[in-house]
Structures are given as C-alpha cells and as structure tokens.
Amino acid sequence: xAIVVQKFGGTSVADAEKIRRAAGRALKAHNEGHxxxxxxxxxxxxxxxxxxxxxxxxxxxxKREMDMLLSTGEQQTxxxxxxxxxxxxxxxxxxxGQQVQMxxxxxxxxxxxxxxxxxxxxxxxxxGHICIVAGFQGVDDEGNITTLGRGGSDTSAxxxxxxxxxxxxxxxxxxxxxxxxxxxxxxxxxxxEQISYDEMLELASLGAGVMHGRAIEFxxxxxxxxxxxxxxxxxxxxxxxxxxxxxxGIVVSGATSQKxxxxxxxxxxxxxxxxxxxxxxHLAGSNVSVNDIIxxxxxxxxxxxxFTVARSDLDAAKQAIEDIRKQIDCESVFIRxxxxxxxxxxxxxxxxxxxxxxxxxxxxxxxVNIDSITTSEIRISCLVDLADADRALIAVCDAFELDKPATxxxxx
Amino acid sequence: xAIVVQKFGGTSVADAEKIRRAAGRALKAHNEGHxxxxxxxxxxxxxxxxxxxxxxxxxxxxKREMDMLLSTGEQQTxxxxxxxxxxxxxxxxxxxGQQVQMxxxxxxxxxxxxxxxxxxxxxxxxxGHICIVAGFQGVDDEGNITTLGRGGSDTSAxxxxxxxxxxxxxxxxxxxxxxxxxxxxxxxxxxxEQISYDEMLELASLGAGVMHGRAIEFxxxxxxxxxxxxxxxxxxxxxxxxxxxxxxGIVVSGATSQKxxxxxxxxxxxxxxxxxxxxxxHLAGSNVSVNDIIxxxxxxxxxxxxFTVARSDLDAAKQAIEDIRKQIDCESVFIRxxxxxxxxxxxxxxxxxxxxxxxxxxxxxxxVNIDSITTSEIRISCLVDLADADRALIAVCDAFELDKPATxxxxx
Numbered sequence: 001x002a003i004v005v006q007k008f009g010g011t012s013v014a015d016a017e018k019i020r021r022a023a024g025r026a027l028k029a030h031n032e033g034h035x036x037x038x039x040x041x042x043x044x045x046x047x048x049x050x051x052x053x054x055x056x057x058x059x060x061x062x063k064r065e066m067d068m069l070l071s072t073g074e075q076q077t078x079x080x081x082x083x084x085x086x087x088x089x090x091x092x093x094x095x096x097g098q099q100v101q102m103x104x105x106x107x108x109x110x111x112x113x114x115x116x117x118x119x120x121x122x123x124x125x126x127x128g129h130i131c132i133v134a135g136f137q138g139v140d141d142e143g144n145i146t147t148l149g150r151g152g153s154d155t156s157a158x159x160x161x162x163x164x165x166x167x168x169x170x171x172x173x174x175x176x177x178x179x180x181x182x183x184x185x186x187x188x189x190x191x192x193e194q195i196s197y198d199e200m201l202e203l204a205s206l207g208a209g210v211m212h213g214r215a216i217e218f219x220x221x222x223x224x225x226x227x228x229x230x231x232x233x234x235x236x237x238x239x240x241x242x243x244x245x246x247x248x249g250i251v252v253s254g255a256t257s258q259k260x261x262x263x264x265x266x267x268x269x270x271x272x273x274x275x276x277x278x279x280x281x282h283l284a285g286s287n288v289s290v291n292d293i294i295x296x297x298x299x300x301x302x303x304x305x306x307f308t309v310a311r312s313d314l315d316a317a318k319q320a321i322e323d324i325r326k327q328i329d330c331e332s333v334f335i336r337x338x339x340x341x342x343x344x345x346x347x348x349x350x351x352x353x354x355x356x357x358x359x360x361x362x363x364x365x366x367x368v369n370i371d372s373i374t375t376s377e378i379r380i381s382c383l384v385d386l387a388d389a390d391r392a393l394i395a396v397c398d399a400f401e402l403d404k405p406a407t408x409x410x411x412x
Numbered sequence: 413x414a415i416v417v418q419k420f421g422g423t424s425v426a427d428a429e430k431i432r433r434a435a436g437r438a439l440k441a442h443n444e445g446h447x448x449x450x451x452x453x454x455x456x457x458x459x460x461x462x463x464x465x466x467x468x469x470x471x472x473x474x475k476r477e478m479d480m481l482l483s484t485g486e487q488q489t490x491x492x493x494x495x496x497x498x499x500x501x502x503x504x505x506x507x508x509g510q511q512v513q514m515x516x517x518x519x520x521x522x523x524x525x526x527x528x529x530x531x532x533x534x535x536x537x538x539x540g541h542i543c544i545v546a547g548f549q550g551v552d553d554e555g556n557i558t559t560l561g562r563g564g565s566d567t568s569a570x571x572x573x574x575x576x577x578x579x580x581x582x583x584x585x586x587x588x589x590x591x592x593x594x595x596x597x598x599x600x601x602x603x604x605e606q607i608s609y610d611e612m613l614e615l616a617s618l619g620a621g622v623m624h625g626r627a628i629e630f631x632x633x634x635x636x637x638x639x640x641x642x643x644x645x646x647x648x649x650x651x652x653x654x655x656x657x658x659x660x661g662i663v664v665s666g667a668t669s670q671k672x673x674x675x676x677x678x679x680x681x682x683x684x685x686x687x688x689x690x691x692x693x694h695l696a697g698s699n700v701s702v703n704d705i706i707x708x709x710x711x712x713x714x715x716x717x718x719f720t721v722a723r724s725d726l727d728a729a730k731q732a733i734e735d736i737r738k739q740i741d742c743e744s745v746f747i748r749x750x751x752x753x754x755x756x757x758x759x760x761x762x763x764x765x766x767x768x769x770x771x772x773x774x775x776x777x778x779x780v781n782i783d784s785i786t787t788s789e790i791r792i793s794c795l796v797d798l799a800d801a802d803r804a805l806i807a808v809c810d811a812f813e814l815d816k817p818a819t820x821x822x823x824x
Binding site for chain 2: 019050058062064065068069076078079087092093094096098120144145
C-alpha cells in the first residue's frame, strides 16, 4: 500500500462543505487502497482574524506568542476534518505538529524543519486511520510551538511525504495547476504538465506565488514529486519533478513580472575588498532582502554596485545605506522606484543559444527600454520602466510562445 | 516571593479590553512582588462556536477530536494575554496544558488530572516572567490532548496552585463572590466571607454553579485556599477554606433550589440482595447520573426504591428501567416530573439540633408539601412540588436568615 500525502490550503477548507469535500477526496484515495495522510491549513480567513486579534493587543507581538496563537487555526481544521471523516464512517485521527514530532529550529515565524519523527503517523496508518496533520507548525527542542512562515503548510506536506517515503505529495489548491505565466496578466497562458524543481524555485523566488521555495527544496532533496492540482475536480495538474530529458527541449517554461521592486545603486564606490560585503551585511542586519546584485567597474579604483529590494523594504534599506556610507567611500546613491522586473525561466536555456537575444529583441520591438540585465543558468531577468511592465511581459510571452503547450513551441 | 495563581474565566477575557484588564491585574500582583501564574479560559463564546462548527460536520463527534478542537480556545487566550503583558513592558510566556505537562487520564471530555510537571513554569517564573497557562486542557500518556469537562479551568488553576505550592488560588469571575443562595431567586442573599470545602462541595453538587466540584476537591486535598472574587474590582470575595472553628457557629451557610429534576420510584421491588445494585449499575451504564436515593421497606419482602435524575436524563433513565425490569421483580414504576429540590447546607448542623425541624416548619407554614427528604451530615434536602419551588426557597432562606451576614444570624 502506497502512502499518499494530500495538502489542502485555506480556501479548500474554508467552510463545512469544503472540509467535507476535502475529506471525501482523502476517503476516495483511502478506498483506492492507499494509506492517506492529509495536511491542512487554517480555514479561510482564520489566520488573518487571529493576526488582527493579536495586533489589537500588541502592535509588535512577540514571535513565540504569535506562533502559539496562529497554530490554533490549523489545529481546528484538522480536528474538524477528522470529525467529517468519522461521520463518513472512516477512522481518522488528527495531529498537531508537536504530536508528529515535526521538530524545527527555534526561529519563530520562519522556522525550518530539522527532523520528523513520523512513528505515530505510521502506527495510525497501519491501524487503518486516515491521518490529518496540522500544517504550517512545528515544535522546537524545548517544546515551544513554531510556525514555518508563509506557505509553510506546503513545506509541512512535502516534508512529511519525504519522511514517510511517499513518492508524491498532492497540493490541492483553487487553481488547476501552474501556468506558464500569471493568467491575469497574460490570459492565454497555458497550464504546464510538468516543471523541474529548479525552474519552480526560480519562479518562486521571482514572486510567482503558487508554491513556497522551501517546499520545492524538500521535494528536490528527498525525491518527492509535487502534484499541484485543483481541489474542485479530478483533472491532472502540474507535476514538479526532477529534470527529465524532454525538459531540455523547452527553452522557456515560464515568465514573470514583478512590480513591487526598487533599485538602489551606489555610484563611485571605492573598489576595495570588503566594501560590498560590508554593504550587504548591513542590509541583512536591517532585515532587508536583496536581489539581483550587479557590480560594474567604472575604472580600476571605482565601481558601481546596484541591486533591487522589495519596495516595502526601501525605507529600511535607505536607512541602512545612510548608516554604512560613513564607513565606505561612495560618491553618490541613486534610487529608482518606478522599476519592474520581467524574467523568463527554463532549463532548456542551458543547451540553447539565442534566448537572451530573443528576449531583448521582443522588448525592443515593443519599445521597452532595458535598465539592466541579470541572469542565472536557467533565468534571464530585465529591469524595465514600471510603466512598461505589463507590455513587456506580454511581448516576452508572445516571443516564447507561452500561449502554446510546451511541446508545440518553435525552437529559437 | 510567594506564588500567586489567578484564574480568569471566559467572560473575564471575552475581548481585547477585558484581556488587557486581566493582564493588568496579573501585572499588579507581579509588581507587588509575587510570582504570578495566570490560568485562562477560552474567550467569551468561542467554545460554543467551536462546538457548533463540530456539530455541523458530525452530530456525534469523536471525543478525542472534540478535545483537540476545543483546546484551541484556551490556547488563543493565553497567547493573546502574553502579548498584552509584553505590550505593557512585562515579560510573559504562555503555555498549553501539554507544555506544562498537565498529565491526565485518557477520558476525553472529562479527563482527571494525574500529575503536573511544573518545572517549566518554575523556570520561567524564576526568569521573571508572568506565566499564562491554558486552562481546561491536559495531555494523556500518549500525547493526546484532553479536556477536563465543564468548569475545568477552575480545576486547572487549583491543581497548578497545589503543584506550585501556592497557598491561594484566585478565581476571577463576573460575580463578586459566593452568595448564601442565588440572588436571582432571593434578592437579599448575602455574600459569604468564607465557606468550607465540604459545604462548597455540597452546594456544587446541588447545582450552585459557581465552582466545579473537582476544583474544590483539589483545594481540600492540597490545602489551597480558593478565593472567588470579581474581575471588575479589588474587593475581597469569598474564601473557600478548610473548616475553622467559627464556622461551627453558622448552622446554615447556603441554600439552593433545583428545578431540572425528575423523580423515579420503583414500587414493590422484591427486596433481595443485588436488586438495587443491578438497577443503578444499569443506569450508570446508560450514562444516567443518580441523586438522592431513598429505599423504604414496605414489608419484609418488598421495598420502594426512589431516586432523582436530571430531567434531561429522564428518557435514558426510563429506557434503562424498562430494560432492567425484565430481570428484577418490581410491581410498578412511578415517575414524577413536576418536582423540585430545596436544600440547606452548613457544617454547623453537625453540632446544632433543630435544623431539620426549622426547615420543615418553614415549609409547612408556607403551605409547601414535602414529597420526600434526604440528608447528609451537613445537608438537608426536600423534594417539593415544582410549582412551590421558588416559594419554598424563599421560606427556607427567611427561616435561616440568609439575608444577614453569617455572624449576625440567630441560633436555632
């Protein structure tokens, strides 16, 4: 009997009817002969409500107490789903993160899973139960409740699948899979049949919000295929898997645009060892996350160091730069807020030439000016004017035929 | 530094403002030099809402899952109260029942505390924290979450006070103490300054809902004075303590009336060993709780066996009696639903004569007919017509001067 792990997000368990439907799906897999583990999130807007309750009492609530509070949302869902299954005549048992020994570090609010002692789940599965495990939460070495951060239930589910040796983790959501780009921005976007972990990690880091990076990393590390699919029907969604040979033929799998960025450039920075490190250490110390660093030499002594940050972090970043300017030698600081980033991702880039050329041509044909360019092995990103962002994404999607199934696209 | 345990019920933590007020009270005790442990219930109607959510999915939810669900209410309150204290600049930490090792048996929904490993609380107190512990909940040997049943947070608080060696447990509530009788039924009822554990146990068993019997038993067993007081002001409430000599002078401390009863009489029951035991074993097997058993011999072979049950249990009791009648020899079964019980309680009865006489005289003067009488060492109860119940209680309260402070009452 194979173990199947099914994860249901907040919208898929928002009310009694949806909890019943999710329970029915778990029961179906059980009746097909599988041992079923369900991972569930908090119902609908419960977490938002709890956050509001907390902020009413403390504008800056201690993270340990926040985890204690928020973890109740998932605990409620799992007990309710166990009740729903029992009402269907199926033995079911719910567990908190603590009860399945989902051990994490003590970084409240963004804890990382260190170990899962899944014995209790195995015992219950062998006794014929469907097991329902609270997602998003764990427990540290001292028994404090922790949470895994945004999208943490996905990570719980994939990590449990890994610990239980389940080959696949099904992520049920309100969309039917992962699209080549955001269909709200490019209505002809197509659903991908499969995508590699590495591509999905790039897309996740570019703000394509379907799945959390940590969950994808777990899948990659522990060989768990992640199946993102709709909770509303039985159609196949998108499989996130190891790279397989046919993926090489797909030059660009997906495209994204990000509009919530700002660019900071330190101009005329004296190019001595440790200067750049000092800047980024100081930004990290201010909890500013930095993307897309570019350093260009102006001459043998001076360089320009530029990078992007989330626009919500811009004030903190400005302050951090202001502080560090006393220690580094830098002629001026240039900040641009009206900026966006358009990116294409695909493992086929490794073996195909002309992808960058194709992208730049599509942008220039559409009169989109490129501010700067960064690349990874499987990604090309261009900073463009914020006003051009939507047009730029459409141009790039058209150029790489992201409105067609991957196998029908022309090769560059 | 003395340890103080403060318990706040659901109405005392119903919203942010009330949580802040409760937190302020804990902080005051802390600032007076005490080590403070707070035990809190679920906010306002949260538990009712969770029960409704459960019943929507399963009309007969498994008790283990119900405990898993309901325990979240208290967990939310304690984390919120810790946040409120931190916002006041006070170090605070919240704990679940599991985290303080409130170990119970596995009787979900009515678990009994077996052991409390309070080390984690002591450490946190010594580190200068106010500790906020979720009431009502515990954990069994296998790590399942349990709940202690109605009024369980009182029991949590008194048990914690016992485990921590705190001499007093303060129970904050929306009334300012315990009254000689229910002021809604007898407006001149007076607040008691103190009452013995045994009297309070009798009153609790008679439906005076101020405190749960288990909490009082813990207080008695482990020498914890229970101080029932108002969460709205600083006035002294009622102390529940061991019997002290001056209590002997108080013949009747309190009176109660119960209207939710039914009386069952098995008439002409063959008086052979085991017959009565069989009846009550069968009732217990049907989860019917029996009060006030009276057996009277009709002749050397036959007896009448009568008892009361909660009216909500009457259908189950009737069915159980119907079943057992096949095995016992009984001429007829008589059931009375229009019945009520009026009781007086007081440790002074042990050393004073004439209490029963005084009670019966008060009832007869007021034309209340007595159906039957039961007594314990410190209690006299009369079954009366339901229609006479209110009048009977007032007559008895007047007779024993329950409108006067205990020390000013005339002796019989």
